[in-house]
Amino acid sequence: MSEFNHLDYWKAITLFGLNVATYKPALGKVLLKVARSGKSEISWDDLSLQFFEEFRDRIEKTQMPQQSNPGRLSKLERIVKKHNLGKISKNEAIMTVGREGFKDVIPRFHTIGQNSNFAKDYFYKIEFGKKLIIKDSLLNISETAFIELEGELEARWSLLEGAFEIQQSPEYIALANDIRETYLANGYDRKPLTGNIQFLAGYQGNICFYCGQPMDEVHVDHVLPRSIVEHDEIWNLVLAHDHCNEMKTDLLVGPNFIEKLIQRNENITGSNHPWKFKIQKMLGKTPAKRKTSLENEYEKVQIVRGRAYWGGDKHYNPETDPFYQKLITKLNQN
Numbered sequence: 001m002s003e004f005n006h007l008d009y010w011k012a013i014t015l016f017g018l019n020v021a022t023y024k025p026a027l028g029k030v031l032l033k034v035a036r037s038g039k040s041e042i043s044w045d046d047l048s049l050q051f052f053e054e055f056r057d058r059i060e061k062t063q064m065p066q067q068s069n070p071g072r073l074s075k076l077e078r079i080v081k082k083h084n085l086g087k088i089s090k091n092e093a094i095m096t097v098g099r100e101g102f103k104d105v106i107p108r109f110h111t112i113g114q115n116s117n118f119a120k121d122y123f124y125k126i127e128f129g130k131k132l133i134i135k136d137s138l139l140n141i142s143e144t145a146f147i148e149l150e151g152e153l154e155a156r157w158s159l160l161e162g163a164f165e166i167q168q169s170p171e172y173i174a175l176a177n178d179i180r181e182t183y184l185a186n187g188y189d190r191k192p193l194t195g196n197i198q199f200l201a202g203y204q205g206n207i208c209f210y211c212g213q214p215m216d217e218v219h220v221d222h223v224l225p226r227s228i229v230e231h232d233e234i235w236n237l238v239l240a241h242d243h244c245n246e247m248k249t250d251l252l253v254g255p256n257f258i259e260k261l262i263q264r265n266e267n268i269t270g271s272n273h274p275w276k277f278k279i280q281k282m283l284g285k286t287p288a289k290r291k292t293s294l295e296n297e298y299e300k301v302q303i304v305r306g307r308a309y310w311g312g313d314k315h316y317n318p319e320t321d322p323f324y325q326k327l328i329t330k331l332n333q334n
């Protein structure tokens with residue numbers, strides 16, 4: 001496997017970060033512009049100006065939501081709106097961005113999934129409120145690579161906007177709230193899951209459910225997000241790498257993993273283990289009923305969670321993604 005290079009770090013940060021707003025692709029575009037111009041630093045005022053202009057132009061172009069929370073605007077959206085309504089001048093808008101707009105995205109830009117140490121300070125050093133110092137890891141990227149990375153950021157930004165738009169539609173909100181209430185009514189408090197490891201390993205071995213690689217540190221993961229389904233039933237639990245667990249968090253997986261989970265559950269119900277009866281009670285007595293039940297649960301979670309898929313695409317499969325395999329190998333080495 002080839003060396004994990006500067007482009008790989010950038011792609012890991014921008015493609016596998018957690019996104020509840022579009023701050024990361026916006027900052028990424030500013031960083032690429034600065035590095036492409038050959039500048040080794042950018043003042044806080046210039047950073048604020050360029051960040052504001054990226055958001056202003058984007059909102060004007062797409063008219064799409066820039067964060068996931070229905071009924072609310074992100075901080076940058078509010079600043080742009082005030083400026084467009086003439087309530088604040090451009091200079092006031094830029095000053096507000098510099099004062100309030102970077103508290104999360106600047107310190108957390110390098111976070112991959114929930115891992116804040118792996119790529120920490122890889123592309124810039126922060127002198128908060130004063131400037132960013134751009135490192136050689138970004139300055140030395142080729143012109144061809146800059147074009148490629150800008151295209152990926154544009155695609156990522158568009159994907160997030162599409163997901164946020166669905167999550168903010170009135171029909172979606174009403175249906176999602178109904179489903180949430182049902183899950184909450186039937187849910188129960190989280191309980192320790194480590195007792196399930198030995199049992200699950202009997203059907204999975206020491207192989208991560210998501211990436212297919214051997215595991216050192218083992219985590220019990222909810223395939224359908226626990227934050228939505230509100231239970232710890234065995235039919236929804238699998239074993240995963242600590243790194244896959246960190247990056248997936250409570251995002252949706254694609255339908256390929258639902259098919260894999262269905263087959264895993266059938267392996268359990270085909271055994272003599274007592275838990276097969278619990279799976280049959282929860283999902284159904286026949287394979288067809290269990291398959292339909294689990295697919296229905298998946299559809300309901302999709303309604304609540306929107307299109308926030310792990311990897312950005314519902315058909316994404318980390319097990320067959322060469323870059324993800326490369327990333328997992330690198331993370332395991334650290």
